[in-house]
Amino acid sequence: MINNFGKFCRKLRIDKNELLYDMAKTLGVSSAFLSKVENGKKKPPREWREILISNYDLDRNQIRELDRCMYEAQNYDSIDISGMNDNDRMMMLSFARKFNNIDKNKLRSFLESEADDE
Numbered sequence: 001m002i003n004n005f006g007k008f009c010r011k012l013r014i015d016k017n018e019l020l021y022d023m024a025k026t027l028g029v030s031s032a033f034l035s036k037v038e039n040g041k042k043k044p045p046r047e048w049r050e051i052l053i054s055n056y057d058l059d060r061n062q063i064r065e066l067d068r069c070m071y072e073a074q075n076y077d078s079i080d081i082s083g084m085n086d087n088d089r090m091m092m093l094s095f096a097r098k099f100n101n102i103d104k105n106k107l108r109s110f111l112e113s114e115a116d117d118e
Helices: 003-017 019-025 031-038 046-054 062-074 086-101 104-117
Strands: none
Touching: 003 019, 003 031, 003 062, 019 031, 019 046, 046 062
């Protein structure tokens, strides 16, 4: 799933008329690694901040946006469901799709009752 950091990098590359390979070379990584970062499968290394700022002449607003996007990408957690059986994986995906519509108070009560049972 592409994240805001990925969107930021892609926009920056397009604005500078660069390919993925070009930016990857500037950042000192492979195109495959940069692609994984852009697609949210890997987290961007903190060192990239200074490299992007200095090599792409980012202005104050772009630096603020970069900081926000990097923070978001570095603090985003994911759950590995690859080891789950098909039924559990489908249940997790269904839960994730419906999460915004779930009554959070009921969910909180359920989780508290489950913690009490342990």
